[in-house]
Structures are given as structure tokens and as C-alpha cells.
Amino acid sequence: MDFAIEDSVEQSAFREEVRAWLKENIPEGTEYPVDPGDLTLEQYQLRRELGRRLGAQGWLYPNMPTKYGGGDLPVEKVVILNEEVGRAGFSLPPYYDAGGRMAAPTILVWGSEEHKGRFLPEICKGKVRTWQLLTEPGAGSDLAGIKMTATRDGDAYVVNGQKIYVGSSHGAEQSWTVVVTDPDGERHKNLSWLMIPMDLPGITVVPLNLLTAGGEGGSGCGHKNTVFFDDVRVPAENLVGGENNGWKVATTHLEMEHGGAGRLGDRRIIQEFIDYAKSEQHGYSLLDSEEAREALVDLHIESEVTRLFALRNYWMAHTGQPRSYEGSQYSLRRKLSGLDIAEKMLEIAGPYALTNDATYGPLNGALELYGREAITALHPGATTDIQRVIMSRRIGIGRQDREKAGALR
Ligand SMILES: Cc1cc2nc3c(=O)[nH]c(=O)nc-3n(C[C@H](O)[C@H](O)[C@H](O)COP(=O)(O)OP(=O)(O)OC[C@H]3O[C@@H](n4cnc5c(N)ncnc54)[C@H](O)[C@@H]3O)c2cc1C
Incomplete structure (x- = not known):
């Protein structure tokens, strides 16, 4: 993978294939609640069905080995798959499966052959969450x-x-x-x-x-x-x-969770907000204001930098590059820039950004949710303080001997 801005012919063909597949396979009746807290049992089950369909293609866990139910796709195709699933309104997996996302690669490193054969296919095929x-x-x-x-x-x-x-x-x-x-x-x-x-x-x-x-x-x-x-x-x-031996196993799990490999930045909300700012709302467009135009550019840059950190980590992990502090660096960056982006959106959209009222809440209340999540996201998967502690140990500030990154596949 390189940092090409445009798809190669092969990548473009794969993108088309994924788009067409998603159009065919997203189960009828699937809705996209703005707040995942509003996901009904019925909607959750539709997402599980989509997960099983993705799993049958090897696309639910596309970088896991085919032998264990994954797709063993090269990293650039995994990125395209994530982008297209994101464009369709989902994440990969299309439901909360944090245990699977962290356990599968951890079992790949630390599990016995029997564990891999027993646990990985059911995760990768979407049979269990x-x-x-x-x-x-x-x-x-x-x-x-x-x-x-x-x-x-x-x-x-x-x-x-x-x-x-x-x-x-x-x-x-x-x-x-x-x-x-x-x-x-x-x-x-x-x-x-x-x-x-x-x-x-x-x-x-x-x-x-x-x-x-x-x-x-x-x-x-x-x-x-x-x-x-x-x-x-x-x-x-x-x-x-x-x-x-669980602490050693934990170092792999935590490396995944902190961003050593598993996540790609999601810029959908930024693009949607830019589209919203361009449109006329309540008699005027946000783009009429010079300050808003400047802040929108900053916001675009912020999110792009975070996405590039994510892509770099993804590439490092999946091409076997030596890693050190990069997972925590990305996590810290994602958390802090999320807060910054939420503040900028509030500046641009004004108090509308604080409501999910159907008439006034921008993007059906997605901005209000983004603002709330930006605050709570500072805490899970290790707080910003802890990411700083880990980074300092790995770049040789916090400890005499540099701490090593957890082992990945
Ligand atoms: C929304 C949400 C989702 C979560 N999901 C999961 C989940 O799916 N599974 C799961 O197991 N857990 C989950 N957690 C738990 C999460 O991992 C913990 O909340 C987090 O690790 C912090 O632990 P704590 O809440 O006990 O805070 P504490 O560890 O008590 O920390 C309190 C404060 O002290 C600071 N602090 C602590 N130690 C140090 C230090 N050494 N140096 C500097 N500052 C320090 C922290 O940064 C924080 O500000 C979730 C939490 C939230 C809020």
C-alpha cells in the first residue's frame, strides 16, 4: 500500500465490487439510527444478518487468514472495504463486536491451534458476537x-x-x-x-x-x-x-485496542457536516460566513490528519513493520482531535449543534451525538493520560529501558 490519492484500476474495480455487493446484501428494512443507543432488537438482528453475509464472503474480518474464516485481503483492499462499508452507514463489523475485534487477532498470536480452529471461524463468520x-x-x-x-x-x-x-x-x-x-x-x-x-x-x-x-x-x-x-x-x-501468562496476552489485546492495527478513521460525519454547511438552512447557508469557511477547512485538516495516522498504523501492522508508540499516538490523537472537531462544529453551527430536535438539530441530531461521544470517548480503551504514559515509556522518557509494543501477528 502507498499513500496514492486515487485508486489504481484494480482498487477501483474492487471498490465497485464492494459497492454493488452492499447494495444487494444489506438486508431489506435495515435502518440507520443516529444514536446507536436507539438500535432496536429487530434492527440489531438485521445487522447480525449483514454480518453473517459479510462473513460468508470473508469480508467481516477481511485481514484474518481464510483458514479461520477471514478474507486474507491485502491491506489496501481492507481499507477500501472499510471505507465502502462506512459510506453505506456501517462500521465493520456492522454491530458492536469489540471482543471479536480484539480477541481474534490476540488468539491468532497466543492461542493454540485448537483454540484458533474453535474460536476464530465463529467470530470471523459472524456466528457469534x-x-x-x-x-x-x-x-x-x-x-x-x-x-x-x-x-x-x-x-x-x-x-x-x-x-x-x-x-x-x-x-x-x-x-x-x-x-x-x-x-x-x-x-x-x-x-x-x-x-x-x-x-x-x-x-x-x-x-x-x-x-x-x-x-x-x-x-x-x-x-x-x-x-x-x-x-x-x-x-x-x-x-x-x-x-x-495473561499479562503477555493482554499486551496484544491492548495494542489492538489502543490503535496499533484495528481502526480506520471515520470521516463520514465531517463530509456530512460540510454538505450541511453548504446547504441552505433556515434561510441562510453557514458558508456565507468567512469564519465558518475557515473553521471548516481546519476541521477537514484535523480529521484528515487523524485518518492518516490510522492508515499508517494499519499499514505498519499488516505489513509487519516494527512498531513502538504509534498505537497510543493514534489513540491520543483520535480522542483529542475528536474533542477539537466537536468544539469547531459547535462554533460553526452554533447552539443548533447541541440539540437533536428533529427541526433544528443538524443532521438529525448526529452533531449533538458526536459532541457527547467526543467527551466520553476520552475515557474508554485507556484514557488520554494513560496513552501519554505508554508513549513516554516507549520513546524512552518514562523508563530507562524502552517498553516494547505488544506482539501482533
Ligand atoms: C463509554 C465507555 C466504554 C467502555 N467500554 C469498555 C469495554 O467494552 N470493556 C471494558 O473492559 N472496559 C470498558 N470501559 C472501561 C474503560 O476501559 C475504563 O473506564 C478506563 O480504562 C479507565 O478506567 P477507570 O474508569 O477505572 O478510571 P481510573 O483508572 O480510575 O482513572 C481515573 C482518572 O485517573 C487518571 N489516571 C489513572 N492512572 C493514571 C496514571 N498512572 N497516570 C496518570 N493518570 C492516571 C485517568 O486518566 C483518569 O482521568 C469503558 C468505559 C467507558 C466510559
Whole structure:
């Protein structure tokens, strides 16, 4: 992949193929609620159907190996696929599947062949959706401080404890979960990862409605939950990456989550806002104002820079380039520029940007949602402070020896 602005002939043909496929395969009746919190069960199920159709093509997880249900597509085709799915109004996967997005590449690195054969195809084909269960009431930024225990008992681990700020609306088939397997063990040497089927007895999911679900726009995240585990017996073969080796496994998971590989910037809202600014609203166009025109250019530049950071990371990860601080750099950039963009939109559109009123809220309230998400997105997947801490350790400021980036495929 290079940074060509225009598609090559082959890329252009692939783009056309994806567009035509999406036109044919987006299930009839699929709607696009502005706020993923409004996604009904019926609409969620239509998105799952689209996910299965994408999965059958190898396009749900297009960069995973075909052997495990992915598409093994070259990076430029993955980028095109993401762009076209985004243009059609969805993300990839077209529903919240944070556990799948992080677990699949992590299992590829740390799972046994048996784990890969058992877990990856069902994720990549869209047969299951997976939540990621890391945070606890006393352990967010300090993930190594979690307390939820998994105690070996015969052919099972018995899990007890609580996770918070996790999941989404409409449930999940499984959860990719970090637990303590050696309560007396040394910090960082006492953790393990379990794939937990969510229909096991002893699991209780309690909804937790927040200002927004945060940073998952378009994916149908909706809300978060607290999940309680009371003597949940999880098959021992669901432990991935080795007992008490979970911190190493976590470094891959976190590298993915922080932006080492998995995300491409979404500029749709910017383009929609520019189109809105050009149109006549309530008797005038925002472009009549010189200040607004200048601010729109800034906004375009802001979002373009973030997108290029994302593309660079994508390219680095999927072509095996050596990586260091880039994941956290992108995450920090995405969070801070999101806030900046929200402020600029507010400056340009004025108080209209603060309402989702059907008559006055620009873009059906998408601006209002963007503003709220820009605030909550500062927190999940490691806060801005934590991204700075990671960067400093990796560029040799925070520690004597430079910390290494988590292993990716
Ligand atoms: C919308 C949303 C979605 C989420 N989704 C998920 C999910 O799907 N799965 C999941 O497991 N978790 C999820 N989380 C949890 C999220 O990962 C944690 O909230 C986050 O890691 C921060 O942890 P905390 O809330 O416990 O804050 P704390 O860790 O208590 O931090 C409080 C403040 O202290 C600062 N701070 C902490 N440590 C340091 C340090 N060493 N140096 C400098 N400053 C520091 C932080 O930056 C923050 O400002 C989600 C959270 C939100 C809000």
C-alpha cells in the first residue's frame, strides 16, 4: 500500500465490487439510527444478518487468514472495504463486536491451534458476537489490579467477581475476559484469559446507561453493563494463552485496542457536516460566513490528519513493520482531535449543534451525538493520560529501558 490519492484500476474495480455487493446484501428494512443507543432488537438482528453475509464472503474480518474464516485481503483492499462499508452507514463489523475485534487477532498470536480452529471461524463468520470484559470497579487504568478470580476445579475454572462498563445492548454469545488465576501470585504473573459463553449459569448482566456508549458510533453499542459472575463454571479448555501468562496476552489485546492495527478513521460525519454547511438552512447557508469557511477547512485538516495516522498504523501492522508508540499516538490523537472537531462544529453551527430536535438539530441530531461521544470517548480503551504514559515509556522518557509494543501477528 502507498499513500496514492486515487485508486489504481484494480482498487477501483474492487471498490465497485464492494459497492454493488452492499447494495444487494444489506438486508431489506435495515435502518440507520443516529444514536446507536436507539438500535432496536429487530434492527440489531438485521445487522447480525449483514454480518453473517459479510462473513460468508470473508469480508467481516477481511485481514484474518481464510483458514479461520477471514478474507486474507491485502491491506489496501481492507481499507477500501472499510471505507465502502462506512459510506453505506456501517462500521465493520456492522454491530458492536469489540471482543471479536480484539480477541481474534490476540488468539491468532497466543492461542493454540485448537483454540484458533474453535474460536476464530465463529467470530470471523459472524456466528457469534463477543464482548470484551476487562474493567472492574477497582481496576480500569490499572488493569493488572483486577480481582475477578478463576479457580481451577477439575475440568473447569470457577469464576467469581464483577466487571463494569462492558458490552452493549442486546447481549452477546461470548465474552473475552481477563481473570486472576493465581491470587497469591506476583503482579503481572497471576492473570489469564478465558473465552466465556454468556449463557452459562451464574452470569447476570445489569444495564448501565451512560452519557453515551462512547467511541463506537455506528456500531450499535448502545449502552454498557455491569456483569456479575457467581460460581460460573467455564470449561478449562477455554483458557487461552497459558495459565498465568495473561499479562503477555493482554499486551496484544491492548495494542489492538489502543490503535496499533484495528481502526480506520471515520470521516463520514465531517463530509456530512460540510454538505450541511453548504446547504441552505433556515434561510441562510453557514458558508456565507468567512469564519465558518475557515473553521471548516481546519476541521477537514484535523480529521484528515487523524485518518492518516490510522492508515499508517494499519499499514505498519499488516505489513509487519516494527512498531513502538504509534498505537497510543493514534489513540491520543483520535480522542483529542475528536474533542477539537466537536468544539469547531459547535462554533460553526452554533447552539443548533447541541440539540437533536428533529427541526433544528443538524443532521438529525448526529452533531449533538458526536459532541457527547467526543467527551466520553476520552475515557474508554485507556484514557488520554494513560496513552501519554505508554508513549513516554516507549520513546524512552518514562523508563530507562524502552517498553516494547505488544506482539501482533
Ligand atoms: C463509554 C465507555 C466504554 C467502555 N467500554 C469498555 C469495554 O467494552 N470493556 C471494558 O473492559 N472496559 C470498558 N470501559 C472501561 C474503560 O476501559 C475504563 O473506564 C478506563 O480504562 C479507565 O478506567 P477507570 O474508569 O477505572 O478510571 P481510573 O483508572 O480510575 O482513572 C481515573 C482518572 O485517573 C487518571 N489516571 C489513572 N492512572 C493514571 C496514571 N498512572 N497516570 C496518570 N493518570 C492516571 C485517568 O486518566 C483518569 O482521568 C469503558 C468505559 C467507558 C466510559
